[in-house]
Amino acid sequence: MSRKAKVPADRPSVLPSVEVLAQMGIFLGLDEAALDEVLAAARTAAAQVGEAYVCQGEPARSFYLLISGRVRLSQVTPEGQQVVMRFVSPGEEFGIVAVLGRLPYPVTAEAVEPALALAWSGEVFNGLILRHPQIGLNGMAMLAERVKEFQDRLREAGTQRVERRIANLLLRLARQAGREVDEGVLIDLPLGRQDLAEMTGTTLFTVSRTLSAWEERGIIGSARKHLTLRQPHALVAVAEDLPTS
Amino acid sequence: MSRKAKVPADRPSVLPSVEVLAQMGIFLGLDEAALDEVLAAARTAAAQVGEAYVCQGEPARSFYLLISGRVRLSQVTPEGQQVVMRFVSPGEEFGIVAVLGRLPYPVTAEAVEPALALAWSGEVFNGLILRHPQIGLNGMAMLAERVKEFQDRLREAGTQRVERRIANLLLRLARQAGREVDEGVLIDLPLGRQDLAEMTGTTLFTVSRTLSAWEERGIIGSARKHLTLRQPHALVAVAEDLPTS
DNA sequence: CGTATTTTTGAAGCGATTCAATGGACGTGG
DNA sequence: CCACGTCCATTGAATCGCTTCAAAAATACG
Numbered sequence: 001m002s003r004k005a006k007v008p009a010d011r012p013s014v015l016p017s018v019e020v021l022a023q024m025g026i027f028l029g030l031d032e033a034a035l036d037e038v039l040a041a042a043r044t045a046a047a048q049v050g051e052a053y054v055c056q057g058e059p060a061r062s063f064y065l066l067i068s069g070r071v072r073l074s075q076v077t078p079e080g081q082q083v084v085m086r087f088v089s090p091g092e093e094f095g096i097v098a099v100l101g102r103l104p105y106p107v108t109a110e111a112v113e114p115a116l117a118l119a120w121s122g123e124v125f126n127g128l129i130l131r132h133p134q135i136g137l138n139g140m141a142m143l144a145e146r147v148k149e150f151q152d153r154l155r156e157a158g159t160q161r162v163e164r165r166i167a168n169l170l171l172r173l174a175r176q177a178g179r180e181v182d183e184g185v186l187i188d189l190p191l192g193r194q195d196l197a198e199m200t201g202t203t204l205f206t207v208s209r210t211l212s213a214w215e216e217r218g219i220i221g222s223a224r225k226h227l228t229l230r231q232p233h234a235l236v237a238v239a240e241d242l243p244t245s
Numbered sequence: 246m247s248r249k250a251k252v253p254a255d256r257p258s259v260l261p262s263v264e265v266l267a268q269m270g271i272f273l274g275l276d277e278a279a280l281d282e283v284l285a286a287a288r289t290a291a292a293q294v295g296e297a298y299v300c301q302g303e304p305a306r307s308f309y310l311l312i313s314g315r316v317r318l319s320q321v322t323p324e325g326q327q328v329v330m331r332f333v334s335p336g337e338e339f340g341i342v343a344v345l346g347r348l349p350y351p352v353t354a355e356a357v358e359p360a361l362a363l364a365w366s367g368e369v370f371n372g373l374i375l376r377h378p379q380i381g382l383n384g385m386a387m388l389a390e391r392v393k394e395f396q397d398r399l400r401e402a403g404t405q406r407v408e409r410r411i412a413n414l415l416l417r418l419a420r421q422a423g424r425e426v427d428e429g430v431l432i433d434l435p436l437g438r439q440d441l442a443e444m445t446g447t448t449l450f451t452v453s454r455t456l457s458a459w460e461e462r463g464i465i466g467s468a469r470k471h472l473t474l475r476q477p478h479a480l481v482a483v484a485e486d487l488p489t490s
Numbered sequence: 491c492g493t494a495t496t497t498t499t500g501a502a503g504c505g506a507t508t509c510a511a512t513g514g515a516c517g518t519g520g
Numbered sequence: 521c522c523a524c525g526t527c528c529a530t531t532g533a534a535t536c537g538c539t540t541c542a543a544a545a546a547t548a549c550g
Contacts, residue, residue, distance in 0.1 A: 075400055078485070083400045097393070100386040106393050129382050136381020137374050141345035143388035148342070148351050150395035155320055155328045157402040158446025162538070193497065201403025203539060208498060224496065224547060240323070407506070438529065448507060453530055469515060469528070 016067050016118065024065060024091050026138045034132050041128060042118040047071075047111040053095070056108040060098040062119045066090050069115025070177070070189060073107045074198070084198040087112070087189055089177055096143065098122035099129070112190050157201055165200040166210050167239035170220070174229055183221055184230040192225050214238075261312050261363065269310060269336050271383045279377045286373060287363040292316075292356040298340070301353040305343040307364045311335050314360025315422070315434060318352045319443070329443040332357070332434055334422055341388065343367035344374070357435050402446055410445040411455050412484035415465070419474055428466055429475040437470055 018035045021027050027035060045064070047053055053064055056075060071088040085107055088094050094109050099122050120128070129136045156165050170187070178185040193204040193211070200207070211227075214220045219235055221228035229235060263280045266272050272283060290309070292298055298309055301320060316333040330352055333339050342348050344367050365373070374381045401410050415432070423430045438449040438456070445452070456472075459465045464480060466473035474480060482489065 075396065077400060077404055079404075081404050083403055085396055085399075096385070096389045099382070100389055106396060126382065129385070130378045133375045133378040133381055136378055136385060137344070137371065139385045140341070140374070140381060140388060143385060143392060144341045144345055147388060147391050147395060150392060150399060151320065151330055151351060154330075154395060154399055154402060154446075155322060157399060158328055158443075159322055159324075159326050192495095198403075201399075204497080205499090205540080206538065208496095212498070222497095449529080450508080450531090451506060453528095454506095457530070467529095 020067070021118075025142055026065065026093055026135060028138055029134045030132060034134075037131075038128055038135075039118075041124050042120055045117050045119045047115045047117070049111055049114060051111050053109040053111070053115075053117065054105045054107075056106065057104050059102050060095060060105045060122065062095060062121055063093065063098045063125045064095045064109070064117045064119050065093045067116045067118060069111055070113040071109050071115055071117075072112045072195075073109050075107050082198055083201075084195055087173070087177065093142065096139070099125055162200065162202045162206055163210055164239055164241060165202070166196065166207060167235050169196065169200050170227065170229060171232070171235060171239055174232065178229075181228065184228050185232060186226065186228045190225050191227060265312070266363075270387055271310065271338055271380060273383055274379045275377060279379075282376075283373060283380075284363075286369050287365055290362050290364045292360045292362070294356055294359060296356050298354040298356070298360075298362065299350045299352075301351065302349050304347050305340060305350045305367065307340060307366055308338065308343040308370045309340045309354070309362045309364050310338045312361045312363060314356055315358040316354050316360055316362075317357045317440075318354050320352050327443050328446075329440055332418070332422065338387065341384070344370055407445065407447045407451055408455055409484055409486060410447070411441065411452060412480050414441065414445050415472065415474060416477070416480055416484055419477065423474075426473065429473050430477060431471065431473045435470045436472060 016039075018032060018039060021035050021039055022030065027038060030038070042065075044067075045053065047069070053071065054060070054062070066088050068090050071094065073085040073088060073094060075083045075085060077083065088109070094107075095105065097103050097105055101122075129139070156168055160168070173187050173189065173191070174185050177188045179188045180186075193207045196207045196211075197204040211220065211222055214235075215222050217234070219229075219231045219238075221230055261284075263277060263284060266280050266284055267275065272280060275283070287310075289312075290298065292314070298316065299305070299307070311333050313335050316339065318330040318333060318339060320328045320330060322328065333354070339352075339354050340350065342350055346367075374384070401413055405413070418432050418434065418436070419430050422433045424433045425431075438452045441452045441456075442449040456465065456467055459480075460467050462479070464474075464476045464483075466475055
């Protein structure tokens with residue numbers, strides 16, 4: 001944690017250290033020798049804003065672990081509608097599909113902030129798992145977590161009204177990418193109305209109306225492409241459908 | 246495959262053989278010694294219709310692999326609404342949460358047909374994965390597949406009208422539990438209108454109206470708690486929003 | 491300062507829900 | 521075997537939440 005003092009925060013070193021790698025959920029519990037092997041097998045991949053790591057429909061070749069920046073995973077429907085699946089934060093992986101054969105990527109992964117990732121080819125990562133079973137165990141845990149999250153979102157999508165879904169989304173995003181500032185919790189993502197709509201399965205019009213109403217009540221602060229939760233508890237009240245005090 | 250000749254089809258043997266185990270997705274590629282070890286560590290668990298293997302909210306102790314029968318996984322919302330997540334068919338697992346510490350089960354797993362499952366405690370299964378990395382690899386593959394399925398459903402829920410969602414659901418169920426009969430493809434699950442509603446995030450009224458319309462057009466056959474797809478291609482047309490011929 | 495992008499607001503229309511009431515299937519006991 | 525009760529499915533009518541489309545306002549950027 002104190003090691004990186006010399007490295008400018010906004011320009012990450014090209015090759016992350018073993019120490020950094022050891023923090024990542026998927027490599028927890030590995031000894032130094034194993035981490036060295038993992039790191040040696042990796043290549044780094046940088047991406048500018050708007051650049052895509054992987055594109056929906058392409059054969060899945062590589063598995064990625066995000067080191068810094070932010071990546072947005074989205075799908076386009078056959079009809080051309082876009083759906084945002086999730087945002088990837090540092091320490092999280094994407095492109096897991098690569099480990100299970102030559103399937104196409106189901107999503108497009110696009111950097112929304114300058115990003116740096118480690119990448120392994122599917123075959124190589126396969127070998128790493130077989131040689132270091134702990135990785136497989138960690139991977140299952142991460143994926144199980146992800147399944148649970150999607151289950152929750154699916155339940156929300158089926159049972160809750162738009163307003164509650166948006167409230168839940170904001171709370172989830174705050175948990176994932178929230179930063180404390182003096183007015184409240186800033187969601188540290190470039191986040192447009194359209195993005196929120198595509199994550200809750202509604203239209204940007206409805207999102208706009210809802211956020212406007214909340215801003216009027218002082219629950220959130222809204223700048224272009226950035227949101228601040230001023231009264232998270234009020235948002236929780238909406239999310240849980242409690243009577244508005 | 247030919248080994249079980251002496252066992253009545255409707256009363257599965259109490260301890261499944263190694264041959265059966267070797268077919269299950271999560272144990273693919275294991276040698277006989279490993280399978281023996283896996284089997285020795287397992288206990289069997291039978292359940293009557295309506296009986297629950299695990300209950301939502303209970304601490305996750307065991308991991309299950311269904312051998313025969315059918316199990317329904319559902320969640321209840323804090324408000325008491327029920328949501329059906331999926332049906333488990335023989336060869337599929339559930340309760341994966343047990344491998345990642347003492348979290349509560351996120352779902353309730355209830356037998357809808359007399360069921361038999363193998364069960365391992367979380368710790369034991371953990372050990373099996375560490376000793377046989379292939380299990381971890383297979384597990385990641387299964388979970389990645391599941392994530393993909395939930396992603397697809399989430400996309401559907403957000404972008405498609407009810408009619409299309411129901412069509413997609415029926416096609417998915419047919420793929421998972423379909424049985425060819427002379428009138429078409431029978432979905433071999435005890436499936437009420439309420440179940441369909443809870444899987445598509447709509448009401449049983451809307452489901453009923455939709456199915457009635459389809460039955461009138463000869464697309465499906467509908468008996469109490471059981472459905473037959475008579476013209477699967479017509480359902481595909483609905484699911485893909487093609488002009489009705 | 492002008493243009494492009496994002497956000498807001500208004501009004502009309504529709505799809506789906508809600509509630510109530512009826513209709514039909516199944517199993518059980520007389 | 522028929523009559524009954526229960527559970528499940530259907531149907532109709534009223535209502536509402538959200539979408540849709542149009543247009544204006546606000547904000548960023550060159």
